[in-house]
Amino acid sequence: MHRQLLLLAFIFTLTLGKAQSTEEPKPIKVGLVLSGGGAKGLAHIGALKVIEEAGVSIDYIGGTSMGAIIGALYASGYSAAELDSLFRSTEFTNLIQDNLPRNVKTFYEKENSERYALTLPFNDFKLTFPQALSGGQNIYNELVRLLYHVKDERDFSKLPIPFFCIATNVETGKEVILDKGYLPEAILASGTFPSLFEPSEVDGQILIDGGVLNNYPVAEVRAMGPDFIIGVDVQHGLRDRESLLSATEILLQINNFRTVRDMQKKAQLTDIYIKPNMNNFSVIDFNLKSRIIENGEIAALEHMDALKALAVEQNSVPRPKVPIVQQENIVINRLVLKGNNSYTRAYVKGKLRIKLNEEESFSKLQQGISNLAATGNFKSIRYALTSNGLEQDLVITLTENPNKSFLRIAAHYDNLYKSAALINLTKKNVLMNDDVASLDFILGDNVRYNFQYYVDKGFYWSFGINSRFYEFEREIDYSIIQSNFDVPDDINISKINLDVSDFTNQAYLQTVINEEFAFTMGLEHKLLKYSTTTLNEVNNSGDPPTSTPTDANTFFEKSNYLSTYGKLIFDTYDDSYFPSRGLYFNGDFHFYLWSSDFNDNFKEFSISKARMGVAFPLFENLSLNLETEGGFKLGNSRVSTLDFVLGGYGNKLLNNFESFLGYDFLSLAGNSYVKAYARLDYEFAIKNHLLFAANFSNVDDDIFRTGEWFTEPDYSGYAVGYGWESFFGPVQILYSWSPQNSDGNLLFSIGYWF
Secondary structure, three states: HHHHHHHHHHHHHHHHHHHHHHHHOOOOOEEEEEEEHHHHHHHHHHHHHHHHHHHOOOOOOEEEEEHHHHHHHOOOOHHHHHHHHHHHHHHHHHHHHHOOHHHHHOOHHHHHHHHHOOEEEEEOOOEEOOOOOOHHHHHHHHHHHHHHOOOOOOOOHHHHOOOOEEEEEOOOOEEEOOOOOOOOHHHHHHOOOOOOOOOOOOOEEEEEHHHHHOOOOOHHOOOOOEEEEEEEEOOOOOHHHHOOOOOHHHHHHHHHHHHHHHHHHHHOOOOOEEEEOOOOOOOOHHHHHHHHHHHHHHHHHHHHHHHHHHHHOOOOOOOOOOOOOOOOOOEEEEEEEEEEOOHHHHHHHHOOOOOOEEEEEHHHHHHHHHHHHHHHOEEEEEEEEEEEOEEEEEEEEEEEOOOEEEEEEEEEEEOOOOEEEEEEEEEEOOOOOOEEEEEEEEEEEEOOOEEEEEEEEOOOEEEEEEEEEEEEEEEEHHHHHHHHHOOOOOOOEEEEEEEEEEEEEEEEEEEEOOOOOEEEEEEEEEEEEEEOOOOOOOOOOOOOOOOOOOOEEEEEEEEEEEEEEEEEEOOOOOOEEEEEEOEEEEEEEEEEEEEEOOOOOOOOEEEEEEEEEEEEEEEEEEEEEEEEEEEEEOOOOOOOOOOOOEEEOOOOOOOOEEEEOOOOOOOEOOOOOEEEEEEEEEEEEEEEEEEEEEEEEEEEEEEEHOHHHOOOEEEEEEEEEEEEEEOOOEEEEEEEEEEEEEEEEEEEEEEOOO
């Protein structure tokens, strides 16, 4: 019995030894560290391409800032080649600066963005400055789209490659490891570089760029359990004074005081340390993305032998490729809103333009988010798409902009209103949710004001009140006055100095569809005054003056008018001053019901006018803008004050004064007109334009009744010039002339029209 036990023990020992000798070796796990560095972080893509080529399989990833963004995309299943293609085709300037296309703005917001050169928060009568250049909304939108395939994964360790990123709590000054939550939100927080992006709020914490405290999280990656560490470090050392040319670079230099010292230890914790040469690049050199990616490849190729040896030792089965299909269409069956305290659900839904329980394109969702961002009412808009079974919820967390008051400034010069400086005060949530009040006070050669109060009800009818006072003074041909008013003939007078003032008040309802189409109807009061100091004052019958001797003005018009009106606008122009794409239609109908009748000639009448246009590119940087417009008066009223008067060039002319190149302001008059316009625009350098324009017109009384509107044009004009999209607004200098007019005109428009 004893011998049998010894034999069994011997056999067991042999069997155990054999089993131990045939046991597979434990696979080597590899961790990857990706540093922050802004645009320089694109070198990570080049390094990843080489790592893949060597056959190394990555098992863990940790990153900071741009390293977090690229690391998260790689961890979610994108290959290095896919990242290369993706980032090379990305326009980073629009993403970083939150540039929003014109078509995502409501008509009220379009006007605001095309009137003011500078906007500053103005709370409690104190000026403040924005926290940063950008809120990061465009970047967030793009991350949501790119990471849609992992939208329901809230534990980053369960991604195809376990992942984390680093952020900094700006209130406590402590490092934060983000390894759970909504992935786009986490990696955006990791990359919110101070002064460039506004801080992000995640789970109640105010977070900024992780690079402030830990720009190369090698210890944190090692804590995940890898046997081997590969690191890609795109940081540079301390710069000299010639390189510190921006606030961003100076902030980075201050941060690098500590980072440079820390990297001496962190590099020693890295088994394969890839260090691309970034000396000639800055954190904002996204325009040099191809060279930066190539530098990442070059640096990684220096370690190709070590990488291949690691791949052999690793001997891992290639990880199955995660299929990534860009989502084209989605169905949202529930909208959950959080944080909209001062803006109603109807307002938010009205901006989103998303229909629930219907298939919508992903791009339409992104445009809806952009519509909401374009209002400026929200500091951040963070949203997540969450599966709820068959379809999904759209959960939007809104952080309202704490700034409700703004001071806006602009300056302008043109040939009609002359020089002007604008000071605007805008206040939101004045009387109720969703409202905004704005007052323009314009100082210069002609004092003016413009007041607007608007309540935006989203899907429902919005309403508003406008009040304005505009005036200008212009020398015009006396024949224009003679053809429109009962004035004495005087062969000694060829030109007179005309003073025009317009005091208008409106109350209206408006509905907007897709931020491109608006229908407005309302009531309008108008007080018009036309006068001159050229003539001695006489009344309209030619009798002696009835005013006191000290009154030197002769009035041609001084009447109040009441009217109802309707307006239909469709506007997809990409720019109102230099359109290169889009369609435009503006139809206006006014029915004049009553007048105080200064000239004793009022009867009810109406005026209709419309303008339509198209802009499209002919070749690269060369576009053509074609427009046609016309108008007519209906009724037997002898009132001519509101007739059409053509001439000059401008964007904000009063009433029925219309631009016409080749003629001075207020040169061609009639109660009806047609006009065709064409402009070639060659953008020979970014934001610099060479312009050539031509227009043709018939203008007279009743041309639609007589058929003259369809005859050969009586008037034509041409212009050549230069345009510049400056930081304070568009600058246009045009020389215009007409074959029918011997005098040419040099026209200036500097800054936004108002």
